[in-house]
Amino acid sequence: MSAPPSTPPVDATTATNVVDPPRSWASRALQALLTQRIVLLAVLIVILLGVMTILDASGLLSGSYNADYLAAALISAVPLALLGLAQLIVITSGRGGIDLSVGSMVSLTGIVFGYLYGILELPLVVAIVITVLAGALAGAVNGILVSYIGFPALIATLATFYMYRSLALVVSGQKPINAPAIQQFYDAARAVELPVIGGVLPLVPLGVFTFLLPAIVLVWLGMNKTTWGRRVYAIGTNDVAAVWAGLGNKSTRASAYVLSGVISSVVAIYTVAQFASARPDAGTSGNGMALPAITIAVLGGVAITGGIGRVAGVVLAALLIVWLNAGILLLVPGNEGSQLQLFALGAVLVFAALLNGLTKRKYGGI
Amino acid sequence: MPGTTDPAPPGAARIELTDIHKNYGGVRAIRHADLIVAPGEVHALVGENGAGKSTLIKILSGAERADGGTIRYDGRDVTISSTSDAIGLGVQTVYQEPQLFPELSVAENVFVGREITRAGRIDWSAQAEQMHTLLATVGLPDRVSTVPVGQLSIAEQQQVSIAKALAAEASVLILDEPSAILTDSEIEVLFAVIRRLTGTGVSVIYISHRLDELFRIADRVTVMRDGRTITTRPIAELSVRQIAELMVGGIVTASRRDDAAASRGAPVLRLESLASGDRFHGVDLQVAAGEIVGVYGLIGSGAGDVAAAVYGMVPVTEGTLWYDGGARRFANPRQAKREGISMLPANRSAQGSFAFQSIAFNITIGALGVLSAVRGWVSGRRETAIADDMIARLSIKTPSARQPISAMSGGNAQKVILARQLVQPPRLLVLAEPTQGVDIGAKEEIHRIVSGLADDGAAVLVTTSDLGEVLRISDRILVMREGRIAAEFGPDASQVQILAAAAGDERAQEAAGLAPIDPDEQEGAAG
């Protein structure tokens, strides 16, 4: 292993061992690209957009890869990014943090919402509040199991994944709830034209403004600007040291799972709006929502060992995957198109992880 | 194994490191190091915290790869690119941080990587037999061999690490600060082992900050400073003071705690027949505002547990803890902190540092209230101000408060964690082994800081297994043995008295006899 070639020899008489050699802009940019996931993801998104635009211009796509399409595709980025943020919080809280139950919580709280709003016809705000409380409760079960009783998170949330999924089907009598109120609720997710500047911008799904952006801002503030966020990073980095520092590990860790439940219930409400029905398998059909959310989180640079993770990384990862998937559908017709999406996700994940993993050592990262 | 069976010709070097250098990213851990170790010698390696000692021996043991330089073994050029290479050459290492497997038994730990097998199957009885002798050698009782290592104290773990290194036939044995967490009698056991090994031609590289002990064990000493080897000299040519001056590249001054400042205030902490399970019992002690009380005890004496109990980390089962005039029982550190108690934990890496977070994060995490201008919100401005202030006050060596703590040397990391306890000036400061593995200069600074706090009116309780330290900073000294307070002394107690109380009478005579510590030399080292 050799030193980075750009490091010039430094005067040997400096008082401290630590040197911060002046280096060219290009070599610093390269280092950032190779070691920082957020930079890598941003560059990948730019490359994706560039390549697809060129393919589009040369007529190789079956539809135009334009701003309108990208905006429309954001509708699938909303649940993905939101649940990715939920995973960010629980994974960062450490001690093997992970939440496999988010998809089941989406299903279960979606049914709760459907029942309250569609069947009982409660006012929207009341229905939302109770649904979010239900999500918090579902998350609190995970939080108590993990934080106060000491279950490994993977095990506790695997158990509640099974249980909530089952409960959602049982309480709904395995039928979607699609009362008229629910069907009209689609307006909460449909694409909108922004006032004033809207005419020149693509139609962005309303959910991006009503659900995703507020959630991004809140989670970012919480993780970076509050003492609670400090505690989350601290217990995730070193649980024992956090106890010695008097940080109240148990309540903080439990709160991470509660928040994950809350975010799941928000996704549930969004999903009800997007699909105009409350489905008992909304978060669990197909591969479910949990595994893609975890994938997005780790692609976004969240360290599975805890203590490291940034909101921007998760959001960029969700954008990259959603736009990549949308592009593939235009590029490759037929069944191969949706199959190739699997390949692309796997390849991007392995590539990004390997690249950063291997280069960190060269650049002396942690 | 090479080396032991085929000793090198007299005068030839067993190990010869030439022009080694090593960078960690932008950190130049080693700029230029030469080291020549002869067969059968005990070669001491000294230097301030962060001088590069651990890095140098990691290169020799294959745990890290050098960026440049050559390694010769018995006159041959060798490449050591993995720990297996080093082990193959007969280089055995006891690392600064014990490298063990918490879930596995002591016996398994000792034999991992060198299991004795018969017909593909591990020969457990053969290993058990060897364990018997190995444990005796390092002074651990036979029964621990079946105990999972995770359940042992950190000192016992260090002893297991040594046993592990001894289990293989070594030609070079590297000990990185083995004595930092050992008590004096355990050090004697270790020295006996070292003498026996060097007698058979094994070379020992010995790193320590306890300069005085080097004179009893080392043949030659190499001094490192700022990533360079400065000089190698026979130890007989040097005094503790001279070594210290070579290390820091200047004059060392230090003073004993100033007694004039000992204008005591009201008692802040009072323990009345405090007990915790079978850890300790019947402990009475009292700390007043402005007073530093030192508790000295060998490993297993319960001194550390008393400190942890005051901080709510160890449950109190009997007795009363009076704090601030009221009877309290803290269920966890959070409650203790609320009342103005801070504690520096004994195990820096496991209990203290948030490894990949910044220095600023590490300093401020214990006082989120101070960090917030608006309750619950982090103020970046305050964070920077607090961190920069602490970096200046404690002379922490770092280019910026944004560096991760994982990139710091042990001593500097220790200062960062001490700084955490001082952000909100505590009414009672509890320090467990505050200068373990800290170099002589930093140690002096830490002592000065602690004295200053006491002068400002804080009550300070220090538990330590460093005899020099307890003598130097305490206003009053308590000695613990077998979970009880065995004796109490004023600041003028002699080392022999304290050792006698700590070890019990007959062991004390032995220890005192075997350890002719020259108080003047000791004082000289400190200034």
Add this chain to the structure above:
Amino acid sequence: GCTSRDTGGTADTGGADAGGDGDVTVAFVPKLQGIPYFEAMNTGGQQAADDLGFEWLYQGPTTADAAAQADIVRSFIQQGVDVLIVAPNDPDSMAPLLQEAADAGIKVATSDTDAPNSVREVFVNQASVEGIGQGLTDALLEAMGGSGKYAIVSCGETAANLNAWIEVQEAYTAEEYPDAEIVDIVYAGEDQAAATAMATDLMNAHPDLTGLVGECTSSAPGVAQAVRDAGKIGEVFTVGLGTPQSMKDYLEDGSSSASILWNVEQLGYLTGWAGLQLAEGNGFQDTNDVSEELSAVEYFPDEKQLLLGPALRITTENVDEFDY
């Protein structure tokens, strides 16, 4: 501006060349790709495209998942196809997307599974709900001798069409076969192994059970396999909605008495044909002459439904007529 909403008109913004030289493009989105049922529909649709001269596009998700299906529908909207036909995994969730497509000037329709609350212009129905439910019940009870206990192994708990058929089976059994009884309905997902295991459990739970229904293409062979493994061929009879080639073995050894289905390739052909009619603005007649095999396809203007015909009973006699 960043949008081409105002500049490019409606349907064929950017995607104008999707249809080739002025060809009509008909896109079909199945619930799930890779299963014989929908792949056979694809074959039929492609056949219609070749015969009638339009372009047939087919793309399905890799899991039977409403969200994944929605992505594909969105991509077809972006491609500006002329006609979009969907077999929705979740009818309600498809309705808003079909509205979006219609807003973009695309003709929309459903096939195989309806989205009744949507703006779809026609539903291509394979057989009436009654036809399938009664066909299954009749076929099974014929084998069971008109009486006895039977159980149903269904698939996705929320699949709308399966649940509708089950309702018919329940009502029809109670009405027509008073001596027969449905003892349990279980859900195995799209998982053959789970269907087999559950069928086995049902036989153990009800030792007097003499009939099993496999409600979808994965559980139909599953229940037959369970009977075969238990050595109860001739004691326990099974029917199901299985594709012919996957049922062939079981029909031959008697572990399955019959498979109720329809000609899936013809359903695909009809779907393609209906798409073309929509694109060209031709209305549907009460009976339509689609092709040689489909000479009198009924259209129900009230429900806006094309009906392929009565359900088909597949047995050893006719199984080899189908190559899927």
Add this chain to the structure above:
Amino acid sequence: MTTTRPETGPVVQATARRILPPAVTGQEWVLVGVIAVLWVLLGIFTPAFLSPGSVQPLLVAVAPIALVGVGMTFIILTAGIDVSVGGAIMVCAVITAKLMVGADVPLVVAVLVAVVTGTLLGLLNGFLIAYGRVHAIIITFGTANLFQFLGLRIFGSSTVNGIPSTLEAFGRGEAGRTFGIPHSFAITVVVVALAWWYLRYTRGGRHLYAIGGNENAARLAGVRVRPRVMSSYAITGGLVGLAACFIIAAGTSSLDQSVGAGRELAVIAAVVIGGTSILGGRGSVVGTLFGAILVQTVLSGVTQLGWPSQLGFLFVGLFIIVAVGTDLLREKARKKK
């Protein structure tokens, strides 16, 4: 211990015995107890739970999960995880099934092809994890998608129909049993026994525990960490191949692309219920076998009791919490002591 040396004294003998954890862990006893209680209750409250016609299919269903669980236990012992086994099962199964339909291959060849395929996929995982310096869960999330893609491509948008009965020796039918014991389950028990012995009495086995306990320490002690880690994924891959054969044999004569879907969670559930610590360094393969039996018992029991099948997984979740919870409580009690 049976082979103590003649010259060793009683003290050393006793020590040698206690250096290792007990041969059967507390968690295994708990599971045996819970399973026994369940079986007795189900035997009483259902008409035929304890009949061969019920127990045999149950054991056949347990076999592939427990078999892959053995490999997964190795992996989790090293503090790794493999969430790609579902995708790997799909690839192995479709390759083997297509091979059998196309050519009249003997049993041995089919098994060999499946095992080799699985081993290759496992080697890929192992290589990327051991040499790529990336956490196992990230790599295997990635390869899970890649394997699924590969499997779907090989399926080529259709099912594999008319699979011959080459593998029926592993099947659910009469040909799959000897003395009433399903072959696939018997093979699984043998594999579990071998793995138990390997983990307990060989260097390689103990090294897995060491790596999971403290990877860096293992490296410093001269354990060849990377090859060992890589081999644990390769072994899992091989077992996935064999399990794919069991799955084909126990399935119908056609194979569709849902094969293997969601199996990774079932396998991980079996391993963690069996008492293997997800953090590595502690665990046993025997527990994994019991964990798989427990899950299948619950699922089968719910259907046989005539309860709604949707409730099955509610109880699976509850039993995970009960089983792992007792383990936690015993651990806490031991620490207090």
